[in-house]
Amino acid sequence: MPIITDTVTTPDGSCSVTFATPDGDGPWPGVVMYPDAGGPRQTFDEMAQRLASAGYAVVVPDVYYRNPGWAPFDMATVFGDPKERGRLFSMIGKVTPDMMAADAAALFDYLAARPEVRGEAFGTTGYCMGGRTSLVVAGRVPDRVGAALSFHGGGLASEDAGSPHVLADRMRAPIYVGGAEKDASFTAAQAETLDRALTAADVPHTIEFYAAGHGFAVPDNAPYDEQAAARHWTATTEFLGRHLS
Template sequence: MTQHDVEVPTADGVAAASLHVPDGDGPWPGVVMYPDAAGLRAAHRDMAEHLAGLGYVTLVPDVYYRHAPWAPFDATTVFADPDERARLFALMGTVTPEMMAADAHAFIDFLRARPETTGGPVGTTGYCMGGRTSMIVAGRLGDAVGAAASFHGGGLAVADSADSPHLRAGDITATVYVAGAIEDQSFTDDQRELLETALTEAGVSHLIETYPAHHGFTVPDNDTFDETAAARHWDALANLYGRTLA
């Protein structure tokens, strides 16, 4: 695979991103991979390399680019350090659903313009905060997104939130795959049932599963990384994208 550090023009500036291209002769489908709350870093570059190895041109954006340069987070200690935890949550709070959608237009346009991609609908996948972003983008960009995945994403179906992704289920044309974690207060059984109902009533092709692992199970530098669950997530992505993007 080939990795490029790239810059993506957006409505609010320029977003740094990591682009990963499969080996061989393309073109290939494009995928936007949204990182967890700790942001673009080596762990997500490694994950993008893996996805590129499955045959997808993968873009991992810096979703905090409006605040660049920002000091990187250590995913293994950020939640145990009160100051770093506060800094993380403050940064997370600056990225609104409207910003997510506007940025997604730019990211998808960037991917479609690359000679390595097929130029068709893209896939999205996201982790933790990025899982919510993936669902928000699917509900706001229509048929530009062919498949949307969320892994241990939080806040996907919050009954008293006007920004909850489940409220735009009727606008989703993508095939959706959601994998939750056990004992995860950011995606409870009640939220899972609400999301299931919303997607079913909207006629969205979808599958929601709960992996026997804890929040953060896919990302290698998380303390809760689970090798078996991570491997299952790669199989799920390969199946999802193989059915919808190839």
């Protein structure tokens, strides 16, 4: 699948992105794919190309662009290295819901301006912290989100004010959440809280758990699970096919 690097102008500067499209003639529906805590890297270029092969124009943003020159993380070892783990969580904590919403508006403008993309409402999908971002954006920029997915996302129904579940009454897009059974950041109790909020707001949604650990869908994560990852690709294409295409 064709893929290019580009930049998107946001209120805070220039966000580097990769942009993948299917082979052949467009235009196609657009999707923002939010990376996990490790940020954009080769694994996500490959994942964007895989989603593009299903008929979507996919943009992957550098969620850490406000930290110019940041050093990439080794996802196989980062959580076992106290210094790197601290750096990772420090960077995660700097990405606020306000930033997520402002960046999303700029990314949607970028997609809308691309000749390869059709429509004014877009899909969002994300992994780990990107799964939380996907749902935050669905609540903070609802007019421009046509479908939103989250895979092994954490903090989806937490006690902090930025939790996605408190935005349920603002969401308009159908929501899909694929949680990990072995994941303290999104438990069965939290899933019930999220389900209640989405149900009360009449938001169409699916919440289900995969028999795997946090990080199951991303190939360079230590808990990557091939079977669960395959199931996640099926869920992604079926959900976007119903609600975005």
